[in-house]
Amino acid sequence: MTAAPRGDRSGVVIIGSVSADLTTFSQRLPAGGETILGDRFTLFLGGKGANQAVAAGLAGATTSFVGCVGDDLFHELVVDSLSAAGVDLTHLRTVPGPTGIAHIRVDASAQNDIVVVQLANARLSVEQIDAALDALAPTTGILLTQLETPSALTAHITSRGRELGFTVILDPAPATALPAEVWADVDIVTPNETEASVISGIEVTDAASAERAGRWFLEQGVGAAVVTLAAQGSSVVTTDGASFVPPMRVEAVDTTAAGDAYAGYLGAALADGASLADAVRLATAAGALTVTKPGASPSLPRRADVDAFLAARTPS
Helix, strand or coil: CCCCCCCCCEEEEEECCCEEEEEEECCCCCCCCCCCCCCEEEEEEECHHHHHHHHHHHCCCCEEEEEEEECCCCHHHHHHHHHHCCCECCCEEEECCCCEEEEEEECCCCCEEEEEECHHHHHCCHHHHHHHHHHHCCCEEEEEECCCCCHHHHHHHHHHHHHCCCEEEECCCCCCCCCHHHHCCCCEECCEHHHHHHHHCCCCCCHHHHHHHHHHHHHCCCCEEEEECHHHCEEEEECCEEEEECCCCCCCCCCCCHHHHHHHHHHHHHHCCCCHHHHHHHHHHHHHHHCCCCCCHHHCCCHHHHHHHHHCCCCC
């Protein structure tokens, strides 16, 4: 697995979901059947695909997004927010009906739970994907995708990406079983500890168990596995061996979109020619900065801020 060289196929394309994120903040999450009073409410662009596109755009990559948005009152929110991050929307399709929705609840410890309703995202089609990838292949080397779009499309996205010579990065969230043939078309998989546990069957709690789960992914045919452990760092497993990237300590406010910042910055760094180790370090910094602010897309950091954050933590 190699990254696309800068100045050749240096673009990033994200195929995935887009949603309007309705987020409530409260001191704690309600128990089953309980009603509590919250502290705040926000409405922003969200969806794992859109968030990763914003992150890649803010990281400085030439970024394109492939997905579907409804023609409802959230359409303008989606288009304006993606455009503000410099994301090309040539392959964002407007479909009749409502935009995807994510209902997010965040407690005082910055933990969250999320309910996603696909809506317009379910309209993504093979034809739309093929048209976009064919058009972007000459200038784009990195393909990011996730599992919030119809699962039947995942195998097509990864196999078509492999056929056209993209470096295929799969963020397997929300975690679900995938056909065996999908893994052979994935260059890099980026599960968090929960997703790695669910998919591999190996309980991931620390660096050692993350490495074992990473090796499971390689045994399925994946080129490299980057297993993230939130505040514990990341385990990077390749055919050359395993390494551990330590966390960057911050005070967490809201963990929503931290994984999306990580994936978007990882893809952007690889598109710029960075090694996987360097890309993971940049992604770690982006993810850390993201949790210091509330919301999904509004918390995604700009490249200058990530570089400054990294510089402050690098010995002179």
